[in-house]
Amino acid sequence: MSTEVKKNSQIFQDSNKTYYPKNEIEVSSVVKELYKKNLPTELIGTGSKSFIGNKIQSANKLSLSKLSGIVEYLPEELYIKVKANTPLEIIEKELEKNNQELAFEPIDFGFIEDGKSNKGTIGGYLSCNFAGSRRFKVGSARDHILGFRGVNGKGDIIKSGGTVVKNVTGYDLSKLVTGSFGTLVALTEIVLKVLPKKKLSNTIIIYTVDKKLIKELFEKISSSCCEISGAVYIPEEPQDENYNHNKEMVFKFNDLESKGSFLALRIEGDKTSINEKIKTITEELELKKLNISILDVHQSVPFWKKINNLELFAETKNNLLRAVIPPSNGNELMQKLGSKYKYYIDWCGSLYWIEVQSKKSMKIIEVKKLIKELGGYLTIVKTSEDYDYEETIFTVDETRLLISKKIKKSFDPKRIFNPGKMYRGI
Amino acid sequence: MSELVLPKIDKTTTDKKEYIFKNLAKIINPENVLSHADEIKPYETDALAAYKQTPLVVVMPENTQEVSNILKFCHKENIKVVPRGAGTGLSGGALPLQDAVLLSLGKFNKILEIDFENKCVVTQPGVTNLGLTYAVQHKGFYYAPDPSSQLACSIGGNVAENSGGVHSLKYGTTTNNILGVEMVMMDGTICRIGGKTLDQEGYDLMGLICGSEGLLGVITEVTAKILKKPQVVKAALIGFPTIEEGGNAATEIISNGIVPAGMEIMDKALIEATDNFSKAGYPRDAELLLIVELDGTESEVDGLLKEVSIICKKNNCSSLKLSKNEKERLSFWAGRKAAFPACGAMAPDYYCMDGSIPRGKLAEALLEIKKLSQKYNLPVANCFHAGDGNLHPLIMYDGGDKEQLRKTEEFGSEILKTCVRLGGVITGEHGVGVEKRELMCEMFNDNDIQQQLDIKASLDEKNLLNPGKVYPILRKCAEEGRVHVHRGEEKFPDLPRF
Numbered sequence: 001m002s003t004e005v006k007k008n009s010q011i012f013q014d015s016n017k018t019y020y021p022k023n024e025i026e027v028s029s030v031v032k033e034l035y036k037k038n039l040p041t042e043l044i045g046t047g048s049k050s051f052i053g054n055k056i057q058s059a060n061k062l063s064l065s066k067l068s069g070i071v072e073y074l075p076e077e078l079y080i081k082v083k084a085n086t087p088l089e090i091i092e093k094e095l096e097k098n099n100q101e102l103a104f105e106p107i108d109f110g111f112i113e114d115g116k117s118n119k120g121t122i123g124g125y126l127s128c129n130f131a132g133s134r135r136f137k138v139g140s141a142r143d144h145i146l147g148f149r150g151v152n153g154k155g156d157i158i159k160s161g162g163t164v165v166k167n168v169t170g171y172d173l174s175k176l177v178t179g180s181f182g183t184l185v186a187l188t189e190i191v192l193k194v195l196p197k198k199k200l201s202n203t204i205i206i207y208t209v210d211k212k213l214i215k216e217l218f219e220k221i222s223s224s225c226c227e228i229s230g231a232v233y234i235p236e237e238p239q240d241e242n243y244n245h246n247k248e249m250v251f252k253f254n255d256l257e258s259k260g261s262f263l264a265l266r267i268e269g270d271k272t273s274i275n276e277k278i279k280t281i282t283e284e285l286e287l288k289k290l291n292i293s294i295l296d297v298h299q300s301v302p303f304w305k306k307i308n309n310l311e312l313f314a315e316t317k318n319n320l321l322r323a324v325i326p327p328s329n330g331n332e333l334m335q336k337l338g339s340k341y342k343y344y345i346d347w348c349g350s351l352y353w354i355e356v357q358s359k360k361s362m363k364i365i366e367v368k369k370l371i372k373e374l375g376g377y378l379t380i381v382k383t384s385e386d387y388d389y390e391e392t393i394f395t396v397d398e399t400r401l402l403i404s405k406k407i408k409k410s411f412d413p414k415r416i417f418n419p420g421k422m423y424r425g426i
Numbered sequence: 427m428s429e430l431v432l433p434k435i436d437k438t439t440t441d442k443k444e445y446i447f448k449n450l451a452k453i454i455n456p457e458n459v460l461s462h463a464d465e466i467k468p469y470e471t472d473a474l475a476a477y478k479q480t481p482l483v484v485v486m487p488e489n490t491q492e493v494s495n496i497l498k499f500c501h502k503e504n505i506k507v508v509p510r511g512a513g514t515g516l517s518g519g520a521l522p523l524q525d526a527v528l529l530s531l532g533k534f535n536k537i538l539e540i541d542f543e544n545k546c547v548v549t550q551p552g553v554t555n556l557g558l559t560y561a562v563q564h565k566g567f568y569y570a571p572d573p574s575s576q577l578a579c580s581i582g583g584n585v586a587e588n589s590g591g592v593h594s595l596k597y598g599t600t601t602n603n604i605l606g607v608e609m610v611m612m613d614g615t616i617c618r619i620g621g622k623t624l625d626q627e628g629y630d631l632m633g634l635i636c637g638s639e640g641l642l643g644v645i646t647e648v649t650a651k652i653l654k655k656p657q658v659v660k661a662a663l664i665g666f667p668t669i670e671e672g673g674n675a676a677t678e679i680i681s682n683g684i685v686p687a688g689m690e691i692m693d694k695a696l697i698e699a700t701d702n703f704s705k706a707g708y709p710r711d712a713e714l715l716l717i718v719e720l721d722g723t724e725s726e727v728d729g730l731l732k733e734v735s736i737i738c739k740k741n742n743c744s745s746l747k748l749s750k751n752e753k754e755r756l757s758f759w760a761g762r763k764a765a766f767p768a769c770g771a772m773a774p775d776y777y778c779m780d781g782s783i784p785r786g787k788l789a790e791a792l793l794e795i796k797k798l799s800q801k802y803n804l805p806v807a808n809c810f811h812a813g814d815g816n817l818h819p820l821i822m823y824d825g826g827d828k829e830q831l832r833k834t835e836e837f838g839s840e841i842l843k844t845c846v847r848l849g850g851v852i853t854g855e856h857g858v859g860v861e862k863r864e865l866m867c868e869m870f871n872d873n874d875i876q877q878q879l880d881i882k883a884s885l886d887e888k889n890l891l892n893p894g895k896v897y898p899i900l901r902k903c904a905e906e907g908r909v910h911v912h913r914g915e916e917k918f919p920d921l922p923r924f
Contacts, residue, residue: 076681175633196683326622
């Protein structure tokens, strides 16, 4: 027995054929072994988002859950270096102590799974690259990763990036691994850009059902110099008793009439600048002509948490789709979704969360076609239990698939990591 | 300048120059294929003018299909290709090769669509960075990344280099400000990535192509995000009696939760040089000068300026001026923007370095550079994008003196190694190109570099697209040169560089 294999045999593997390496060197040893034996393996963290993506048929699992903890946090340098499987909650709590945050506002996917918080780990989160409501203002998760360390599919330990914002040394692999659903690298360490938290927030609620106006408002909001950091539209349709009841339960606030359709926009800053911005935006959006209310900071903060927890679709048993379109096509999409589907719009008119009740893929194909026609893309974030998988979870064109296959091969030539999680052949 | 090692010249290619010329002239308009010595001379270097190479031929395609056809031909015939935008790059990324076709995107100079509704501009890659802002400023919009060469540099080149500017901390670099690209792979495949939507599904190919220095594909179209101009912009000009106090103030501004739109530092040598050069009215008694720019609403900016003033006073600033109007704000910047030419006026030659360091290590870095300056007996002036940690030391020397040149190169190399030792990187925004190629191993080990080479090989299996750039050829950390300017002979000497 070679020394390396002996060393591997000490890495704990439970009865479910799951490896639990304790550090980066152990991850490398296990992967080298898997590579040698040609064994496809599922990478797992705490499993909070394991329902996203295609099902993986692999006998082995590699849990990275033991690679957890904050390595270095320098608030004045605006970065935090963490082991890749550090729970998001721990990171957020640590940042909170210094009035800082992850500006991309991570979504808590626990609510759609079983109705309660389960944020999972930072590594898992970055693997999906789904940003929260502040996306249109501050960028996505991929815009906040400065560097990483990890193990590629051959077992080599690799790194890219660093801790500084400005860095053009070599290819930017940090962005490439973000959103790759664990198909390129087993992440071991991540450096994240952090930003100061805004002191306060207020939310203006505009009550309207006029789709044309909603599109216009989104456009004006994104052109505003008031640095609006959140803009969502919650429609009143479809007229479904359960849905409306749920909506009223989720958005129970003193200053919010949640029965009808409404658009909500978030203003951040200190007290004086918030007042100043409210004045400006009132003029920019001609709010005096409209029916509005304002959520103070005590209501505004939990309101946006509920949006980012996808609480409107908490514990959904149906298919949940995430579609992104150019906002100018919003009017058409809203008209076509009409009363057929439950949906709401985030990212100032760009992001649509759509629930599709059908268990068959027919309706998903219909929505996907529509989104494509409107210049957007669609991901099935959650599938119903009996989903037939006739329509793929992710969408990709032939050329990009070919390039993606080549890139996959350069990281993981034997397709050890998460085979099929994103696309067939990757 | 040390002799540059380039990939071995492929004699089979140079021998069939006529054949290549004839075939390219069939693929595109023959008037757009240049091979006469006089015609191709302007293309023999980019803004790293110390290195010169005569390209085999220069082609100037007019549309994506032509680019694809050229690349297909070169791929089939095993001919190297060097893509080129405006040629303003400072690291030799567009340096031609004697056995390569130089593919100029100069004719891709049209803005294709201005889409205010979706806050983006679809443009050909040859349009200048500032051209984008000019196209949308009448409605109060602008394109955020602002490299100092923005008057001349092309947006396609910006994508290839992931260009930054002075506002990167708040507004990001190119990679954070584009929504889509069309590119052509070395085998001629045309690929569209992203579009008018935020983010994209699947592998972030845009993240990969941004900053890939023309090694992975040729950019033929860019969809860039535009932003609304901030309501109010104001700046503060602050002098400090010591480097440490100024450095500490900059760090404290950030740790107090303030994100300035721009924050610049200059040392005493540069304060004097620029003030002599541009009469900016800088405090000459200061050891360190800090310019802080803030944007937002009126009360927000005033509030933050107050906080900045308190922090600076706490750190014993010797002078503090707040801009009262737009004219005064621009005058604060005038000296800073004249930093490079001011150094050019002080010595026959200067080398500009481009390391990044953690902000908190500034005082340490500057003291180390001072020591090195004494060791090598060469004057140096420093400017620093304190917001994002990007340091530009300017070493002044006389290139006519070979010994001084050798010492300057050694000095420069030691500065970049110091940046890495302090937790930074060897290039913040100028790119690796040919000039910092051999220093890559200061930051990366064999595994790291191999992974990057594997990606390159997967997308360009014959290594034909811009070979000899970014990755070490010598396979040892040789000392190589940096931006080299001799008696104002830098290409585009009139471009502001900061």
